[in-house]
Amino acid sequence: MKLIVGIIKPFKLDDVKDALKDLGVHGITVSDVQGFGRQRGHTEVYRGAEYTIDFVPKVRIEILVDDSDTERVAQTLIETARTGKIGDGKVWVVPVESVYRIRTGEAGPDAI
Amino acid sequence: MDASARLRTERERIVADPRLRGVAFGAALADACDAVIVEAAQALSLKGKWAVVAQGSYARRELCPGSDLDVVLVHSGGARGAAGDVAARTLWYPFWDAGFTLGHATRTPKETLALADEDLDAMTAVLELRVLAGDADFALDLRDRGRALAAKRRSRVIDALASAANARYDRPGPVAEVVEPNVKDGAGGLRDLHALTWAGWAVSPLGGLAGLIAVGVVAPHDVADLEAANTRLLDVRVALHRVTGGRSDQLTLQEQDAVARLLDIPDADTLLRELADASRQVGWISREVWSRLESGKKGPSGRVAHRDRPLDQGVVLREGRVTLLTDEPVTVTSTLRVAAAAAEQHAAIDRVTLARLGDVDGAVPWAPEDRTAFFRLLRAGRPLVAVFEALDHVGALVRLLPEWAHVRARPQRNAYHRFTVDRHLLEAVVECDVLLAEEGVAGDVARRARTELLLFGVLTHDIAKGAPGDHSEVGAVRAAAFATRIGLEEHAAVVISWLVRDHLLMADTATRRDLADAETILRFGRAVHDTERLDLLYALTVADSRATGPVAWSSGKAALCRQLFVETDALLEDGVVDPRLAKEREAVLKRHRALLESGELAVEWTERDDGLRECTVVARDRRGLLASVAGVLTLVGFDIQGASAYGDPDTGMALEVYRGIDRFGRLDEAGRRDFVTMLRSALDGALPLRTRLSERIARYRGATPPADRSVDVRVDVDASASATVIEVHAPDDVGLLASVAAVFADLGIDVSVALVSTTGTRAVDVFYIRDAQGAKPTDPLLLQRIRATLITRLITEYVLPAPR
Numbered sequence: 001m002k003l004i005v006g007i008i009k010p011f012k013l014d015d016v017k018d019a020l021k022d023l024g025v026h027g028i029t030v031s032d033v034q035g036f037g038r039q040r041g042h043t044e045v046y047r048g049a050e051y052t053i054d055f056v057p058k059v060r061i062e063i064l065v066d067d068s069d070t071e072r073v074a075q076t077l078i079e080t081a082r083t084g085k086i087g088d089g090k091v092w093v094v095p096v097e098s099v100y101r102i103r104t105g106e107a108g109p110d111a112i
Numbered sequence: 113m114d115a116s117a118r119l120r121t122e123r124e125r126i127v128a129d130p131r132l133r134g135v136a137f138g139a140a141l142a143d144a145c146d147a148v149i150v151e152a153a154q155a156l157s158l159k160g161k162w163a164v165v166a167q168g169s170y171a172r173r174e175l176c177p178g179s180d181l182d183v184v185l186v187h188s189g190g191a192r193g194a195a196g197d198v199a200a201r202t203l204w205y206p207f208w209d210a211g212f213t214l215g216h217a218t219r220t221p222k223e224t225l226a227l228a229d230e231d232l233d234a235m236t237a238v239l240e241l242r243v244l245a246g247d248a249d250f251a252l253d254l255r256d257r258g259r260a261l262a263a264k265r266r267s268r269v270i271d272a273l274a275s276a277a278n279a280r281y282d283r284p285g286p287v288a289e290v291v292e293p294n295v296k297d298g299a300g301g302l303r304d305l306h307a308l309t310w311a312g313w314a315v316s317p318l319g320g321l322a323g324l325i326a327v328g329v330v331a332p333h334d335v336a337d338l339e340a341a342n343t344r345l346l347d348v349r350v351a352l353h354r355v356t357g358g359r360s361d362q363l364t365l366q367e368q369d370a371v372a373r374l375l376d377i378p379d380a381d382t383l384l385r386e387l388a389d390a391s392r393q394v395g396w397i398s399r400e401v402w403s404r405l406e407s408g409k410k411g412p413s414g415r416v417a418h419r420d421r422p423l424d425q426g427v428v429l430r431e432g433r434v435t436l437l438t439d440e441p442v443t444v445t446s447t448l449r450v451a452a453a454a455a456e457q458h459a460a461i462d463r464v465t466l467a468r469l470g471d472v473d474g475a476v477p478w479a480p481e482d483r484t485a486f487f488r489l490l491r492a493g494r495p496l497v498a499v500f501e502a503l504d505h506v507g508a509l510v511r512l513l514p515e516w517a518h519v520r521a522r523p524q525r526n527a528y529h530r531f532t533v534d535r536h537l538l539e540a541v542v543e544c545d546v547l548l549a550e551e552g553v554a555g556d557v558a559r560r561a562r563t564e565l566l567l568f569g570v571l572t573h574d575i576a577k578g579a580p581g582d583h584s585e586v587g588a589v590r591a592a593a594f595a596t597r598i599g600l601e602e603h604a605a606v607v608i609s610w611l612v613r614d615h616l617l618m619a620d621t622a623t624r625r626d627l628a629d630a631e632t633i634l635r636f637g638r639a640v641h642d643t644e645r646l647d648l649l650y651a652l653t654v655a656d657s658r659a660t661g662p663v664a665w666s667s668g669k670a671a672l673c674r675q676l677f678v679e680t681d682a683l684l685e686d687g688v689v690d691p692r693l694a695k696e697r698e699a700v701l702k703r704h705r706a707l708l709e710s711g712e713l714a715v716e717w718t719e720r721d722d723g724l725r726e727c728t729v730v731a732r733d734r735r736g737l738l739a740s741v742a743g744v745l746t747l748v749g750f751d752i753q754g755a756s757a758y759g760d761p762d763t764g765m766a767l768e769v770y771r772g773i774d775r776f777g778r779l780d781e782a783g784r785r786d787f788v789t790m791l792r793s794a795l796d797g798a799l800p801l802r803t804r805l806s807e808r809i810a811r812y813r814g815a816t817p818p819a820d821r822s823v824d825v826r827v828d829v830d831a832s833a834s835a836t837v838i839e840v841h842a843p844d845d846v847g848l849l850a851s852v853a854a855v856f857a858d859l860g861i862d863v864s865v866a867l868v869s870t871t872g873t874r875a876v877d878v879f880y881i882r883d884a885q886g887a888k889p890t891d892p893l894l895l896q897r898i899r900a901t902l903i904t905r906l907i908t909e910y911v912l913p914a915p916r
Contacts (some may be wrong), residue, residue, distance in 0.1 A: 010672060011624050032666040038723075057668030085628060086723040 153245030158189030164244030169178035178359035274402040287510035288388035289535035296361035300395030341390035389519035448485035455492030470506030493545035537657035588613035733766035736857030837882035844875035
């Protein structure tokens, strides 16, 4: 089993959610995060005053998948979240030792 | 069958019997438990006096399926040591074996009272203990000594009870106003009712509610309301425990339907409204009681003023309460004056005054001073919530504001929200007050907006929530009618109507659209129309989101909304899309002054912070310059993302700035030299630009052409004061900008700004155009010609290039 983690542009969330649903992904976890990569922060100028934005708002998305689905889900996530511009984000995949469903106690791929 | 098996069977039977609700359930379960204790107590043999007593909900016979059972063996010393262990085994084991959560203790009266003197829970437990077995007089004597102790410690007990009641307003929040209420520990819940009873013992030997009536802090007619509320709350708590099979007292969204079914209530919304009605009574009466007991506690010397302090015409502050003088009639005007004064003074409304306000006739036109008082109330911040509650309690609120009836205690079945609709609206108004005093962009904007419109818009933004149809659309109509009814002028009603209809537009756009795409800003700017509305919408979005809860206002969403606001503000202020453009305009011309004055063709390349490359071209101003430069840039593989054109009247030169991506990495030094050579020959007419461009377009038609190959052209004469805006929607391929620019050149149209954006396989290019005289083209015939020519030429030359 794998945990796919993506940091994406917030406005892409709905598209990504729909694409993953079409793929048969049953659940995702989403959180608002901030950070910077190569995009860095930027300075906003509003009526003469400068406001420095150090971190850029992003959405972090986490998906637990069976090994065989990893590539398909990750690729869909990447393709859907891409705009081709700077700040599109990143996707990484980490191995998962075990997964349990709290309500039923099911374990392993059954719990995904 | 032994005692524990019998107890288990009885409990299962009682829990399974749907006819046993609330009060009846509690009594039935208490009876079953009593029987077991009575039987077990017969086997006890202890020296001295002893009794077995029930405490808490067991004493009140208000047990719920998941309630703890609190039982104490009180003794005069005979149950110490081994005798106590034997007694405990006899009494407690049946309950443990039957699976009850048992709170048990073995104490002497002296120990009990010492504990009660230290700990409020222990004190309140003694006040209402119930004798189950043993020496009744012995137990009742303990109870009376406990009650005497409460009276002796009156001030401490009242303080502790009042501050606990206050804390329940914050956490878990008012039963009537949160989406997932806690029926026991929420403000206006069962614990508030218990606390009133306990307070009665501290203030009068009559004890309970009778005690509170005796000292004049509860009216006799309140008792029936409180009893009815107790019944309702217990019904819900028992049903909730049945549904969850557990001990949670929070009526979560997922359980609400099942609880409603058990109580034969049609749906969850009705359940919550009924619960809210009951609980509002409890909450309001209990607030009154604590405030009166606390001010009374100080005694005559503690009072601040004996004389009336005038607050407004006919309105005075008397003994800390806002009072309407008896010779002053109850009208919309006087009601609003009392309300505003109470909110501003952070004081309660006198009870006689409040009862009078219940008869206010709201069906009269508002005078200007009524609006002033109304907006003073809305501007008062947090205290306005208590004033609304008080007016609601006597029915004055919906008489004054019939529009409020729809949202009153209306639940929101949405985990995003914490409060009912009416409380959410008030919370949002309170957030406005916070915002108006805040530093930073949002505060500046809120202060710049017209306060009345902001407060009224925020108060009414969800006024039709839960009505059939789109709540924003229906709400817009109702809010505008409301504004007109209270006498706001037509402009205000129009703005309010727009604000309510589009109150989600900013939050939705900021979180769901690409803010780096100029088209997003442009569309949003067009929908908003002007800075008055933009300011109002931004301040409303901040107040609404903050009032909804932390999930609705993350720092990420705040940053996105602010970015959208700042960029749109610049768009509306300057009449151009890119906020930096107007300021940059002068700077760019100044920076390139030397180039411009040389009168020669010049090209400069720079790397930008955002990963794009910028190409600046200075050339003698002529029609079609944009088409030529864009065409040559396309030929050398530069993927144009945006372009701005500046004319310099001083030198007769033009300066064009292109932003884009070096698609094939060919624009090294040699590539740039080639570009200049090609550009020179294109401008001289030596390079057959059109032909080369269509060859290239044909060559780069993707192997898999996008499904949507249609072309659409939209014309907008309202988006900018100085130019007409043309949007070209077309498949995203090589050469779009150059193709469009060529059409404009042929039609004698100047392009001042060009913006390119792509959404997947489609592109939307936006052009700010002027005619040859530099004026904004508005003639419908000319605009139709531009549109028709663009579509025809793009389809024949760009979308369907001749095969080669």
